[in-house]
Amino acid sequence: MWDYTNKVKDHFLNPRNVGFIDDFDGLGEVGSLACGDALKLTFKLDEGERIADAKFQTFGCASAIASSSALTEMVKGMTLDEAAKVTNEDIADFLGGLPKEKMHCSVMGRDAMEKAIAYYRGEAEKQVEGEIVCECFGVTDRQIERAVKENG
Amino acid sequence: MNPIYVDNNATTRVAPEVLEAMLPYFSDLYGNPSSMHTFGGSVGSKVRAAREQVAQLLGALPEEILFTSCGTESDSTAIYAAIRSNPEKKHIITTRVEHPAVKNLFEHLGKKGYRVTVVPVDRQGRLDLDTLYKNLSDDTAVVSVMWANNETGTIFPVEEIARKVRERGIVFHTDAVQAVGKMPITMADSAIDMLSLSGHKLHAPKGIGVLYVRKGTQFAPFLMGGHQEGGRRAGTENTASIIGMGRAAQLAMESMQDENTRVKALRDKLETELLNRVPHSMINGDPENRLPNTTSIAFEYVEGEAILLLMDQHGICASSGSACTSGSLEPSHVLRAMGVPFTAAHGSIRYSLSIYNTEEEIDFIIDKMPTIIERLRQMSPFWQR
Amino acid sequence: MNPIYVDNNATTRVAPEVLEAMLPYFSDLYGNPSSMHTFGGSVGSKVRAAREQVAQLLGALPEEILFTSCGTESDSTAIYAAIRSNPEKKHIITTRVEHPAVKNLFEHLGKKGYRVTVVPVDRQGRLDLDTLYKNLSDDTAVVSVMWANNETGTIFPVEEIARKVRERGIVFHTDAVQAVGKMPITMADSAIDMLSLSGHKLHAPKGIGVLYVRKGTQFAPFLMGGHQEGGRRAGTENTASIIGMGRAAQLAMESMQDENTRVKALRDKLETELLNRVPHSMINGDPENRLPNTTSIAFEYVEGEAILLLMDQHGICASSGSACTSGSLEPSHVLRAMGVPFTAAHGSIRYSLSIYNTEEEIDFIIDKMPTIIERLRQMSPFWQR
Ligand SMILES: Cc1ncc(COP(=O)(O)O)c(C=O)c1O
Ligand SMILES: Cc1ncc(COP(=O)(O)O)c(C=O)c1O
Ligand code: FES
Ligand code: FES
Numbered sequence: 001m002w003d004y005t006n007k008v009k010d011h012f013l014n015p016r017n018v019g020f021i022d023d024f025d026g027l028g029e030v031g032s033l034a035c036g037d038a039l040k041l042t043f044k045l046d047e048g049e050r051i052a053d054a055k056f057q058t059f060g061c062a063s064a065i066a067s068s069s070a071l072t073e074m075v076k077g078m079t080l081d082e083a084a085k086v087t088n089e090d091i092a093d094f095l096g097g098l099p100k101e102k103m104h105c106s107v108m109g110r111d112a113m114e115k116a117i118a119y120y121r122g123e124a125e126k127q128v129e130g131e132i133v134c135e136c137f138g139v140t141d142r143q144i145e146r147a148v149k150e151n152g
Numbered sequence: 153m154n155p156i157y158v159d160n161n162a163t164t165r166v167a168p169e170v171l172e173a174m175l176p177y178f179s180d181l182y183g184n185p186s187s188m189h190t191f192g193g194s195v196g197s198k199v200r201a202a203r204e205q206v207a208q209l210l211g212a213l214p215e216e217i218l219f220t221s222c223g224t225e226s227d228s229t230a231i232y233a234a235i236r237s238n239p240e241k242k243h244i245i246t247t248r249v250e251h252p253a254v255k256n257l258f259e260h261l262g263k264k265g266y267r268v269t270v271v272p273v274d275r276q277g278r279l280d281l282d283t284l285y286k287n288l289s290d291d292t293a294v295v296s297v298m299w300a301n302n303e304t305g306t307i308f309p310v311e312e313i314a315r316k317v318r319e320r321g322i323v324f325h326t327d328a329v330q331a332v333g334k335m336p337i338t339m340a341d342s343a344i345d346m347l348s349l350s351g352h353k354l355h356a357p358k359g360i361g362v363l364y365v366r367k368g369t370q371f372a373p374f375l376m377g378g379h380q381e382g383g384r385r386a387g388t389e390n391t392a393s394i395i396g397m398g399r400a401a402q403l404a405m406e407s408m409q410d411e412n413t414r415v416k417a418l419r420d421k422l423e424t425e426l427l428n429r430v431p432h433s434m435i436n437g438d439p440e441n442r443l444p445n446t447t448s449i450a451f452e453y454v455e456g457e458a459i460l461l462l463m464d465q466h467g468i469c470a471s472s473g474s475a476c477t478s479g480s481l482e483p484s485h486v487l488r489a490m491g492v493p494f495t496a497a498h499g500s501i502r503y504s505l506s507i508y509n510t511e512e513e514i515d516f517i518i519d520k521m522p523t524i525i526e527r528l529r530q531m532s533p534f535w536q537r
Numbered sequence: 538m539n540p541i542y543v544d545n546n547a548t549t550r551v552a553p554e555v556l557e558a559m560l561p562y563f564s565d566l567y568g569n570p571s572s573m574h575t576f577g578g579s580v581g582s583k584v585r586a587a588r589e590q591v592a593q594l595l596g597a598l599p600e601e602i603l604f605t606s607c608g609t610e611s612d613s614t615a616i617y618a619a620i621r622s623n624p625e626k627k628h629i630i631t632t633r634v635e636h637p638a639v640k641n642l643f644e645h646l647g648k649k650g651y652r653v654t655v656v657p658v659d660r661q662g663r664l665d666l667d668t669l670y671k672n673l674s675d676d677t678a679v680v681s682v683m684w685a686n687n688e689t690g691t692i693f694p695v696e697e698i699a700r701k702v703r704e705r706g707i708v709f710h711t712d713a714v715q716a717v718g719k720m721p722i723t724m725a726d727s728a729i730d731m732l733s734l735s736g737h738k739l740h741a742p743k744g745i746g747v748l749y750v751r752k753g754t755q756f757a758p759f760l761m762g763g764h765q766e767g768g769r770r771a772g773t774e775n776t777a778s779i780i781g782m783g784r785a786a787q788l789a790m791e792s793m794q795d796e797n798t799r800v801k802a803l804r805d806k807l808e809t810e811l812l813n814r815v816p817h818s819m820i821n822g823d824p825e826n827r828l829p830n831t832t833s834i835a836f837e838y839v840e841g842e843a844i845l846l847l848m849d850q851h852g853i854c855a856s857s858g859s860a861c862t863s864g865s866l867e868p869s870h871v872l873r874a875m876g877v878p879f880t881a882a883h884g885s886i887r888y889s890l891s892i893y894n895t896e897e898e899i900d901f902i903i904d905k906m907p908t909i910i911e912r913l914r915q916m917s918p919f920w921q922r
Binding site for chain 3: 251388
């Protein structure tokens with residue numbers, strides 16, 4: 001069993017900011033059902049171009065859920081430049097640490113944030129650096145889409 | 153909080169009767185059965201009695217029973233014995249749904265130059281017997297097929313397979329770690345050459361296993377050294393655990409009936425109610441040929457670890473995939489082999505009951521699960537409300 | 538009759554403190570440490586604590602400690618790990634006085650095509666180090682030398698040997714089953730790559746062993762399967778015994794002083810008095826470098842089994858040769874390697890004490906032995922009155 005900090009447990013059991021902002025300014029999606037990890041992140045800006053609200057939906061383990069919750073808390077009030085600098089290590093630190101094997105679960109949050117910012121700025125989707133989140137099945141995106149449709 | 157333990161395919165409670173039988177052999181009658189003094193020698197007769205008890209559970213002869221340190225060691229011992237006794241044969245057969253104790257060994261042997269046939273299963277987890285039989289050849293050293301699957305509880309027709317394999321003069325081994333104690337087994341009437349079991353799956357302690365080796369089967373020891381177990385398994389006898397294993401074998405015979413009536417009914421109730429109450433849920437595995445204590449249920453669009461941790465908040469202990477593969481979040485190779493869709497494989501929970509479970513416990517689980525799944529689905533980007 | 542147990546090199550009493558530490562983990566806290574629920578997971582933290590306790594006893598790091606099922610498995614694991622990590626090397630070195638757990642494995646490897654150097658010992662049981670060093674070569678995969686001999690208690694200079702072996706870039710393993718707990722060991726300051734120990738020789742239960750593997754040492758698992766022990770030893774963790782092993786390690790640190798003063802004094806008294814009182818008796822082994830608890834005494838012109846059975850009449854438990862080889866009446870390979878004359882080898886008795894022995898017990902043995910030997914000598918055709 002994983003050794004989760006109390007903060008991880010708290011953010012898993014009482015996740016903050018679950019949901020989807022319908023009139024979002026930024027939207028980032030990473031992962032897939034096949035990996036067992038996926039994250040959809042939306043944010044809304046205020047007049048000062050700071051993040052007024054952020055919400056997430058996560059399909060994943062406890063670390064993924066807690067990381068998403070932590071990230072959305074952390075970025076509120078930040079400018080996009082500041083939010084872009086939040087690393088997965090920052091997320092893990094905010095949570096009082098993650099087990100080594102679970103660090104990748106917090107990468108997803110950072111990647112989704114990056115994508116959401118790119119979406120807002122209208123930039124072409126950035127090639128995300130860092131670890132590959134999951135390669136459990138070794139299947140193509142098309143197969144996954146089909147699987148989702150068939151069972152959805 | 154008293155746990156509600158429905159994770160008995162991972163490990164079981166040592167029966168109080170078993171612990172009681174073991175207790176004198178730690179600090180009081182601690183002699184070595186190989187010793188030349190009464191103090192040690194008298195423990196030897198207890199070890200012999202335990203061997204007879206295990207033989208009785210398996211419908212076997214005492215001299216066909218070898219004590220090992222776990223199911224994994226029994227599996228390794230059997231498979232190495234078969235290939236070392238047939239050094240000229242370079243082909244081995246197993247299935248896609250074996251426990252890592254067999255799976256990883258076969259993969260290793262594959263890298264060492266063995267040709268490995270891995271028999272597939274269908275969507276219900278049933279073996280493709282045609283593929284198995286078609287691949288039997290004069291070059292085949294051993295066929296190893298588990299008796300019952302640890303994740304789904306699916307029972308395989310190993311008696312029938314063993315007969316066909318024996319006709320070809322090939323050694324047949326079965327990993328019966330999940331089957332023994334849950335269904336009647338009579339090795340005297342069987343064509344199975346070697347059978348593995350693990351004590352801690354049937355209320356004996358962890359760290360004791362058994363390998364059945366049919367009289368006359370060619371054998372080579374895996375653990376070499378002292379002359380214990382008739383020269384077939386070296387290492388000072390784990391006397392307390394062997395004696396506990398014997399008592400557990402006796403208890404298993406007595407509770408077989410309860411397991412197949414009351415426990416089975418509890419399992420069926422749990423399963424039926426969960427499928428009724430939780431939309432988008434389904435059984436993994438073959439509902440026809442299945443252990444009486446196991447059900448694997450897929451809850452679509454949610455992830456297993458998260459489910460388990462929420463269950464843990466209520467003190468409910470279960471597994472996603474086998475305990476051996478959770479710890480990494482790779483989806484179970486068993487569910488993948490069966491072609492369980494991704495949406496379902498990740499959210500599969502195994503409930504495995506024992507004679508210690510009560511109806512109140514099952515009702516409690518039935519009550520809590522729908523809320524747990526609903527709560528996680530609310531967070532999931534894939535869930536369409 | 539309460540036994541007078543001086544057979545502690547065969548096996549030991551489980552310390553009551555150890556049993557107490559183990560007890561909750563059978564029928565109450567029986568969870569699997571790999572499980573994703575608190576009930577199992579919390580046992581995992583106890584396993585980690587036990588690993589730290591064992592590491593402390595050995596002056597090692599917790600991640601260098603691997604739990605196995607016995608000393609024999611540790612020995613096999615180490616030696617196979619070394620040769621599998623060096624598949625191109627085909628020469629292995631050991632000594633003539635190893636326990637069967639190493640001896641028989643090396644003989645087996647000899648039959649499989651390995652060139653085996655078996656280092657001889659002199660009349661006092663001291664190793665011929667020149668022969669050992671002379672035979673080190675680029676083709677040598679592993680050198681395995683026991684730390685202390687189980688039959689005579691002779692201690693070998695393994696620290697020095699390990700340094701020389703490391704200079705040549707060769708893996709060094711020591712079977713320290715008899716040394717651990719009886720003498721201080723600090724792996725952090727040592728050049729030994731792998732070290733085996735067995736729980737039941739230091740008041741932990743039977744069926745638990747430890748293999749120390751120095752950080753950075755190339756390793757390949759012996760038991761393949763699940764991911765337990767960091768993927769280095771498969772099989773569900775034997776939680777109760779691991780926790781008992783941890784407690785025993787702690788106790789061993791506390792009693793090391795007693796072992797090397799009071800127990801040693803008792804051993805010395807027993808030895809001196811027996812040599813004084815029984816004519817034609819002598820010590821086997823090196824009286825200079827010896828475990829504090831062991832003495833092997835040859836009573837000429839009589840036969841070991843007969844002596845043991847007469848001792849048994851008085852409830853005195855001891856061994857002739859190792860418990861592993863008694864049971865067959867072949868004279869011990871250790872005494873033969875030392876060139877102990879046949880007249881003496883057959884009548885050799887090993888007394889091995891523990892912290893549980895009292896002076897009264899030792900006095901009792903001193904009182905009974907002369908009559909026992911005299912009685913048998915009266916019957917012996919070789920005995921000149
Ligand atoms: C020196 C030595 N090595 C190895 C062993 C084997 O230990 P186990 O019987 O626990 O496998 C023993 C004891 O029997 C021993 O004395
Ligand atoms: C089917 C099967 N085979 C083998 C094993 C391995 O048994 P053990 O963990 O006792 O080595 C297990 C349990 O973990 C199992 O379920
Ligand atoms: S999201 Fe945690 S393991 Fe992948
Ligand atoms: S006299 Fe009995 S064994 Fe030789």
